[in-house]
Amino acid sequence: MSMAAVETKKITLRTADNHEFEVEEAIAMEFSTIKTFFDENPDASEDTIPLPNVTSKCLSAIIEYCKSHLAFRARETSSSIDEQVRTYDEEFVKARDNESLKELILAANYLNIKALLDMLNQAVADRIKNKSVEYVRRFFGLENDYTPEEEAAIRAENEWAFEGVDPDDD
Amino acid sequence: MSVLEENPDSPLKKRPPSWSDIWLKNTKPLKHVVFAMQLQSLASKDPKSQTLIPKFANIDRTLLLPDELLLKILSRLPISQRNPNSLVCKRWLNLQGRLVRSLKILDWDFLESGRLITRFPNLTHVDLLNGCLFSPRNSWILLTHRMVKMQTSSDFCSNWKLLEASLLPVEIVDRGLQALANGCPNLRRLVLINASELGLLTVAEECLTLQELELHKCNDNVLRGIAACENLQILKLVGNVDGLYSSLVSDIGLTILAQGCKRLVKLELSGCEGSFDGIKAIGQCCLMLEELTISDHRMDDGWLAALSFCENLKTLKLLSCKRIDLSPGPDEYLGFCPALERLHLQKCQLRSKKSVRALFRVCEAVREVVVQDCWGFDNDMFSYASVCRRVKFLSLEGCSLLTTGGLEAVILSWHELENLIVVSCKNIKESDISPALATLFSILKELRWRPDAKSLLASTLVGTGMGKRGGKFFKRT
Numbered sequence: 001m002s003m004a005a006v007e008t009k010k011i012t013l014r015t016a017d018n019h020e021f022e023v024e025e026a027i028a029m030e031f032s033t034i035k036t037f038f039d040e041n042p043d044a045s046e047d048t049i050p051l052p053n054v055t056s057k058c059l060s061a062i063i064e065y066c067k068s069h070l071a072f073r074a075r076e077t078s079s080s081i082d083e084q085v086r087t088y089d090e091e092f093v094k095a096r097d098n099e100s101l102k103e104l105i106l107a108a109n110y111l112n113i114k115a116l117l118d119m120l121n122q123a124v125a126d127r128i129k130n131k132s133v134e135y136v137r138r139f140f141g142l143e144n145d146y147t148p149e150e151e152a153a154i155r156a157e158n159e160w161a162f163e164g165v166d167p168d169d170d
Numbered sequence: 171m172s173v174l175e176e177n178p179d180s181p182l183k184k185r186p187p188s189w190s191d192i193w194l195k196n197t198k199p200l201k202h203v204v205f206a207m208q209l210q211s212l213a214s215k216d217p218k219s220q221t222l223i224p225k226f227a228n229i230d231r232t233l234l235l236p237d238e239l240l241l242k243i244l245s246r247l248p249i250s251q252r253n254p255n256s257l258v259c260k261r262w263l264n265l266q267g268r269l270v271r272s273l274k275i276l277d278w279d280f281l282e283s284g285r286l287i288t289r290f291p292n293l294t295h296v297d298l299l300n301g302c303l304f305s306p307r308n309s310w311i312l313l314t315h316r317m318v319k320m321q322t323s324s325d326f327c328s329n330w331k332l333l334e335a336s337l338l339p340v341e342i343v344d345r346g347l348q349a350l351a352n353g354c355p356n357l358r359r360l361v362l363i364n365a366s367e368l369g370l371l372t373v374a375e376e377c378l379t380l381q382e383l384e385l386h387k388c389n390d391n392v393l394r395g396i397a398a399c400e401n402l403q404i405l406k407l408v409g410n411v412d413g414l415y416s417s418l419v420s421d422i423g424l425t426i427l428a429q430g431c432k433r434l435v436k437l438e439l440s441g442c443e444g445s446f447d448g449i450k451a452i453g454q455c456c457l458m459l460e461e462l463t464i465s466d467h468r469m470d471d472g473w474l475a476a477l478s479f480c481e482n483l484k485t486l487k488l489l490s491c492k493r494i495d496l497s498p499g500p501d502e503y504l505g506f507c508p509a510l511e512r513l514h515l516q517k518c519q520l521r522s523k524k525s526v527r528a529l530f531r532v533c534e535a536v537r538e539v540v541v542q543d544c545w546g547f548d549n550d551m552f553s554y555a556s557v558c559r560r561v562k563f564l565s566l567e568g569c570s571l572l573t574t575g576g577l578e579a580v581i582l583s584w585h586e587l588e589n590l591i592v593v594s595c596k597n598i599k600e601s602d603i604s605p606a607l608a609t610l611f612s613i614l615k616e617l618r619w620r621p622d623a624k625s626l627l628a629s630t631l632v633g634t635g636m637g638k639r640g641g642k643f644f645k646r647t
Contacts, residue, residue, distance in 0.1 A: 102235065109239055121239070125246035133257050140235075145259050154263065157289070158253040161280035165272040165295065166249065 012048040019056040020048065023063055030066040032112035051111070057100070058107040065092060065116055093123040098139055101127075237265060245269055256289075268292055272359075275301035278338060281346045287353030294379075295359040296350065299386060302338045302363045315414055318363075318386070333414040337364045337387070344369030351376035363387050370395025384408075387415050390423035397430020405434060410441035410468060417441075424448030428455035438463040445470035453479025463487040471497040474525075477532050478505025486533060487514040494518065498528035506531060512538040521546035527554040534558050537586075543568040549576025556580050565591040574602035582606060589616040596621065 011028040013021045029035045034049060051059065072085050093101065101124055108117040128136050137144065146154070244255065244266060252270065256263045272295035273286075280286050281301065286293075305321040313320050313332060320336055343362065347369035350357070357377040363386035370392060373380065382404040383396065389409070396402070405427075409419040419442040428451040435458050449469075452459065459480055464487070474495040477483070486507070488494065498504065513529075513536045520526050526547075534557050541547060548571035555561075561584050566572065572595050581587055587610070592598060598621040603611075611617055 105239060106235065109236075118242075121242045122246055125243050128243075129247055130251060133254050136255065136258050142259050142262075146257070151257060154257060157280065157285065158256065161275070161277040162286070163274040163276060164249055164252060164270070165274055165297065 013059065014048050014050045015054050015056040015059050016052050017056050019059075021056070021059055021063065026070060027063060027066045030070070030113055032114070033110065036112075053110050054107045055103065058103050061092075061104060062107060062111065062113065062116065066113070069115065089119050093120070098124075098127065102140075240265055241269065263289070271295060273297070274299075277301060278304075278342065278346055282342075282349055284349060284353070287349070291353070292356070293354045294356050296354065296357060296361070298346070298350075298360070298362040299384075301346075302343055303333070303336045304338055305336060315411065317361075318414070340364055340366045340369075344372070348372050355379075358382060360384070361386075365392060365395070367392050367395030371398050374398035374400075386411075387417045388419055388423075389417045390420055390426070393419070393423035393427045393430075397426050399431065401433060402431045403433055404436040405431065406438040406440065407442060408440045409443065410466075412441075412466075418443060420444050421448035421451075425451040428452040432456060432458075434459050436461040436463075438465065439467065440465040441468065443468045443470070444473070446472045446476045449473050449476035450479050453477070453481070453483075456480075457482060459483055461485040461487075463489060464491065465489040467491055469495075471495050472499055474498045474528050474532055475504050477507055480507055482509050483507045484509055485512040485514070486510060487512075487516070488518050488529075489514075489516045491518045493522065494520070494525035494529055496522055496525060498524060501531065504528055504531050506534045508535060510535050512536060512540075514540045514542075515544050516540075516542045518544045519546055520544050520551055523550065523554075526551045530554045530557050536561060538563040540565040541567070541569055547571055549573060549579070552576055552580055556583050559584065560586055562586050563589040565589075565593075566595055567591070567593045569595045570597060573597045574599055574604075574607070578604060578607045582610060588614060590614055591616075591618040593618065593620045 009025040010022045011025055011034070013023060013028070015021070028049075029038075037049070038044065054062075068088055069085070072081060072088070075081055096104070101120060105117065105120045105124065108120055128139055131139075136142075144151075240262075244262075247255070252266055255266045267289040268291060270290045271292060273290060273293060274297040275281055275286065278301050281298070299317055300319055303318070303320045309321045309323040311322050313322055318333070320333070322332055322336070343365050347362070347365060350360075351373045355376055355378075357373070357380055359382040360373065360377075360380065361384040365385065370385075374395065375398070378401065380399050381401060383399065383402055384406040385392065385396065386408040388407045393407075396405070407419055407427075408417075410416045419439070421444045424439075424442070424444050425448060428448075432455055434452075434456040437452070437456070437459060439462075444467075453476060460482060462477075462480065462483055462485070466489070472495065475498060477486070510533055513533045531554075536558050537560055539555065539558065539561055540563075542565070547569045552569075552572055553576065556579075564581065564584075564587060566577075577592070577598060581590070590611070600619075600621070611619075
């Protein structure tokens with residue numbers, strides 16, 4: 001039997017558009033969905049994992065993200081590392097348009113990568129923070145489904161019926 | 171494309187574990203795939219589309235973002251954006267409403283019609299105080315008294331029973347409470363006025379997690395309803411408010427309360443009557459009581475001695491009391507609160523020597539004493555505090571009758587004193603500081619010494635030269 005010693009194991013992933021990606025096991029284990037699958041089926045690691053809900057564009061970005069973050073984590077924690085992580089995350093999000101951000105969120109949710117998902121959610125929140133109702137609708141591609149009467153009723157409620165309270169620490 | 175369409179293998183051959191197995195356990199990704207399949211079938215109806223990806227982009231993407239993801243994004247937005255977000259579309263109204271936990275209701279109909287519960291299904295903190303007041307919206311006279319705010323028209327009655335006239339009738343308040351209790355089973359905090367015991371019983375039955383209650387215009391009968399809230403930990407009762415309304419909370423009510431709410435940790439009694447017996451009942455039944463605030467009390471003399479029954483009491487606050495206890499009884503029956511750590515006196519009339527002496531005896535174990543803006547607090551009164559030997563922290567603000575000599579006489583005997591704050595006490599002069607006092611100051615951990623400064627001096631006045639004298643600020647941390 002051959003010595004399957006410390007060689008880095010590769011996992012093959014197939015995206016929705018039929019591209020195949022080979023990734024190191026460590027990276028694949030960042031995807032909790034895949035990790036759970038392997039925990040329960042340890043013999044399945046030779047097979048190709050189909051990811052019908054993830055495009056190749058998304059997956060390559062996600063793989064890059066996980067690679068970089070694994071590298072960061074391997075180094076000693078310090079404030080300069082934290083700074084670099086922050087800069088990396090900002091750059092990761094900055095160039096992407098709203099559509100690809102949303103696609104990435106769906107992919108990160110599907111693959112269950114908590115840290116990436118939190119970061120992307122925050123990025124989207126930052127993009128729509130304090131923006132107008134119209135802007136938010138355009139961002140998400142939403143239609144206003146209120147009738148004028150309904151909208152007036154909600155506005156009246158918002159104005160007269162209650163007052164928001166800052167949450168106390170619980 | 172989907173693995174769900176795999177051909178079932180023959181029953182004799184064990185199927186290798188497949189992606190669909192894990193999907194069936196974790197249905198979240200399954201839902202995504204189902205969505206994707208449905209969308210693909212929609213997409214393939216269009217003869218021009220060849221691949222999956224372009225069609226994805228044309229469809230409303232937030233339909234694909236499941237509620238839980240949108241909620242996570244929305245929860246990171248500032249509170250000021252909640253109302254605008256509710257106008258984006260109906261789905262967002264629902265989602266945004268689910269994130270709101272704490273509200274002040276201003277319009278009673280919003281509650282009674284059920285709109286409140288429909289829009290905000292996850293409320294835990296509800297303030298109904300101003301909602302129980304009927305106020306005409308287009309009048310410009312605003313009456314406020316602490317938390318009560320109401321607009322009134324210019325033809326208010328001359329005997330000033332403004333509030334009583336504007337309060338919603340008890341039956342209506344109870345009906346609203348029923349609606350609230352049914353719709354907010356996880357209610358934790360509630361503020362209201364003019365409820366009856368029936369209304370409160372409804373809340374007590376449905377909202378088992380109710381921990382904090384603030385009840386204005388409370389009386390003995392209503393306390394029967396409160397006693398049904400077994401998990402109550404924080405309670406504030408307002409009985410009488412001069413000029414606004416009068417409502418009787420007596421020993422009867424206090425005893426009922428004590429026997430019902432055994433888990434009370436914080437209690438505030440404002441404008442309440444009662445006497446030794448009521449406080450004793452509370453001390454004996456509410457074994458977890460840690461903080462007691464007595465505000466503008468109308469209690470019978472002799473109540474101070476009952477405080478010693480509160481064996482776990484850590485903080486005692488007296489606010490706006492016109493008298494403390496004019497006949498506290500003989501020393502041997504006074505006792506003291508063994509666990510007491512903090513005594514705060516704010517805006518009280520401390521003119522009776524018997525009162526103040528008895529108060530300090532009951533509080534002889536305190537570690538922290540704060541006296542703020544109290545009348546009649548002169549050197550003789552303060553000298554009674556020497557009995558409190560364990561004081562570590564002393565703050566005196568607005569005690570204009572005290573002199574340096576009087577201060578010195580007491581604090582030199584306090585060997586554990588570490589923090590001293592003296593602000594706006596105009597008869598305490600720096601020129602009167604004796605060497606012994608100066609030595610004491612040098613070993614304190616914290617000293618804030620501004621007896622001459624007006625405590626409300628705004629920073630904008632700094633350049634004008636006002637308040638320039640007496641601005642020393644020693645702090646050694």
